[in-house]
Amino acid sequence: MPDKLPTTVIGSFPKPGYLPIWDWFDSARDHGTMKGPEVTAGYSAFRISDADEALFMRAAEEVIALQVAAGIDVPTDGEVRRENYIHYHCQHVTGFDFATLEHRVLRDGAYETDLPAIRAAVSHDEAPYSPHDFRASQSVSRKPVKFTLPGPLTIMDTTADCYYQDRPRLARDLATTVNKEILALVDAGCQFIQLDEPLFARQVEDALNIGLEGIERCFHKVPRHVTRAVHICCGYPDHLDDEDYRKADPSSYHRLAGEMDGLGFDQLSIEDAHCGNDLALLDLIASKQVIFGSVAVARSRIESVEEVISRLRQALDHIDRDRLVVAPDCGLGMLTRDLALAKLKIMCAAAAAV
Numbered sequence: 001m002p003d004k005l006p007t008t009v010i011g012s013f014p015k016p017g018y019l020p021i022w023d024w025f026d027s028a029r030d031h032g033t034m035k036g037p038e039v040t041a042g043y044s045a046f047r048i049s050d051a052d053e054a055l056f057m058r059a060a061e062e063v064i065a066l067q068v069a070a071g072i073d074v075p076t077d078g079e080v081r082r083e084n085y086i087h088y089h090c091q092h093v094t095g096f097d098f099a100t101l102e103h104r105v106l107r108d109g110a111y112e113t114d115l116p117a118i119r120a121a122v123s124h125d126e127a128p129y130s131p132h133d134f135r136a137s138q139s140v141s142r143k144p145v146k147f148t149l150p151g152p153l154t155i156m157d158t159t160a161d162c163y164y165q166d167r168p169r170l171a172r173d174l175a176t177t178v179n180k181e182i183l184a185l186v187d188a189g190c191q192f193i194q195l196d197e198p199l200f201a202r203q204v205e206d207a208l209n210i211g212l213e214g215i216e217r218c219f220h221k222v223p224r225h226v227t228r229a230v231h232i233c234c235g236y237p238d239h240l241d242d243e244d245y246r247k248a249d250p251s252s253y254h255r256l257a258g259e260m261d262g263l264g265f266d267q268l269s270i271e272d273a274h275c276g277n278d279l280a281l282l283d284l285i286a287s288k289q290v291i292f293g294s295v296a297v298a299r300s301r302i303e304s305v306e307e308v309i310s311r312l313r314q315a316l317d318h319i320d321r322d323r324l325v326v327a328p329d330c331g332l333g334m335l336t337r338d339l340a341l342a343k344l345k346i347m348c349a350a351a352a353a354v
Contacts, residue, residue: 004351004352004353004354005312005321005324005325005326005351005352005354006073006074006325006326006351007071007072007073007074007325007326007327007347007348007351008072008073008074008075008146008192008291008325008326008327009067009072009074009075009076009146009327009328009331009332009344010076010148010194010196010231010233010269010291010327010328010329010330010331010332011076011078011079011085011148011194011196011231011330011331011333012025012076012078012079012085012331012332012333013063013066013067013076013078013079013080013331013332013333013340014078014332014333014335014336014337014340015059015078015080015333016058016059016062016063016080018055018058018059019052019055019056019059019080020052020055021081021082021083022083023083023333024083024084024333025333025334053136056080056081056136057136057139057140059078059080060077060078060080060081060136060137060140061140061141063075063077063078063080064076064077064078064137064140064141064143064145065140065141066337066341067344068141068143070341070344070345070348071344071345071347071348071349071351071352072143072344072348073143074143074144074145074146074192075141075143075145075146076137076145076146076147076148077133077136077137077145078332078333079148079331079333081133085148085149085150085196086150086154086155086158086159087116087158087159088129089149089150089155089177089178089181090116090155090159092124092126092128092129093122093123093124093126093177094120094121094122094123094124094125094126095118095119095120095121095122095123095163096116096117096118096119096122096159097116097117097118097119097162098116100117101114101115101116101117101160102114102115102116102117102160102162103115104160115158115159115160116159116160117159117160117161117162118159118160118161118162118163118164118170119162119163120163121163121173122170122173122174122177123173123176123177124176124177124180124181128180128181128184128185129181130147130149130181130182130184130185130188130190131184131185131187131188133147134147134185134188134189134190135188135189138189138190144191144192145190145192146190146192146193146194146229147185147190147192147193147194148194148195148196148231149178149181149182149193149194149195149196149218150178150195150196151175151178151195151196151197151199151211151214151215151218151230152170152171152172152174152175152178152210152211152214152217152218153171153197153199153200153203153206153207153210153211153214154196154197154198154199155174156170156171156174156199157199157202157203167206167210168209168210171210171211171213171214172213172214172217174214175213175214175217175218176217178195178217178218179217179218179219179220179221182195182218182219182222183221183222186222186223186226190226191225191226191227192226192227192229193222193226193227193228193229194229194230194231194267194269195215195218195219195228195229195230195231195265196230196231197211197214197215197230197231197232198231198232198233198234198235198248198330199211200232200252200256201232201233201234201235201248201249201250201252201253201256202235202248202252204252204255204256207256208255208256208259212259212260212263215230215260215263215265216263216264219264219265227266227267228264228265228266228267229265229266229267229268229269229291230260230263230265230267230268230269231269231291231330232253232256232268232269232270232271233248233269233270233271233293233329233330234247234248234249234250234252234271234274234275235247235248236297236298236330236334237298239334240298240299240300240334240335241298241299241300242298245298247274247275250271250275250276250277253270253277253281254278254281254284257281257284257285258284260285260288261284261285261286261287261288262287265288266288266289267288267289267290267291267325268285268288268289268290268291269290269291269293269327270290270291270292270293271293271329271330272292272293272294272311272315272329273293273294273295273296273303273311273328273329274293274296274297274298274299274329279314279315279317279318280318281318282315282318282319283318285319288323289322289323289324289325290315290319290323290324290325291325291326291327292312292315292324292325292326292327293327293328293329293330294308294311294312294326294327294328294329294347294350294351295308295328295329295343295344295346295347296328296329296343297328297329297330297331297332297334297335297343298329298334300335300339302339302342302343302346303343303346303347304346305346305349305350305353308346308347308350309350309353309354312324312326312350312351312354313354316354326347326348326350326351327347328343328344328347332344
C-alpha cells in the first residue's frame, strides 16, 4: 500500500487571543472590511518585546501541535509573531515609513486601505529576523517547521511607492532583502522555505516581466537540500463567505505554469478548492511538486472527506503521486480555530485515504 499523500499548510492560523499584537484577519472574521492599521496606532506598536517572548513561544507550540494532531506533516508557526507577514518583513527593512501612511485602492479595486510608504532606497541593514523566529518555532516541534516570506511583487502591492517610480528596480531591491532572510534561514537549519506571491495571479504581465526574476533573486544561492516553495493564490475576500469578492482569475495559473516550471525552486502552491481549476493545468507542470489547495479558506462550509478524496483522485489523473502535496488553498487566518481544525482534519483524512 502506498504512503499517504504528504500534507502541509500555507501560512497563517487563527491567533490565540492572549497574543499582544493586532491581527490582520480580525476585522474579516467579524464580517467587516479587511483594513490596514489605524494611522494613529502606527506600526511600532506591533514590534515584539522581550517581555512578550514567552507568549509567542506558547502560541507557536499550541498552533503547531494543533496542526500536527490534525495530521499535518510540515506545519508553520501560524505566523503568530506577525500582524501580517508582509509588513512584518518591511518593518525590518530600511526605506519604509510606517508613521505617515498613504491611501491606496488595491487588488483591481477589490478594497482600499492606508499603507506604509517607501520614501527612500530599500535595503536590509539590520540583522535578519527570521533565524530567531524560526528557531523559536522549531524548538517546540519535532516536525520540520516551514517558514513563509512575502515575494517582491506582493510587497510592492501592499505598500505605497513614493520614491522609486521604477518597478523593476524596486522589485530587485526588495528581492535582495528577502534573499538575505532566506539565506539566514538556511544557515539556521530551516528545511522548508516558502515565498508567497499571490499578486502573480492578478498581475500576470508583471509576474512574467519582473516577478519570475524576483523569485530567482529571492532563492539565489539556496542549496538544493532545502525545499523551496512558491505560493500563488487568488486572494482573500473581505470577510468569510463573501462570494461577490473579485478574486483573481484562476486561468492566470495556465499562463504562468509553463514559465514557472522552469525556475529554480521545488514546489508550486496553487488554490483549487475555492476556484475549481481545469486540471489540465497540472499537465503544464512537468517537473515540480504541486501543493494542491484542497479545502477552502474563505468559506465556512466544511468539506466532506469524500469530496476531497474525489478531487485528489482527479488531480492524480494529471500528476504523478510523488509530486502531489495536499494543503488548504491559502492561510487559515480568516477562519475560527474550530473551523480551521475541522477543515484540516477532513483534508488530512482524505490525504491518508487516497
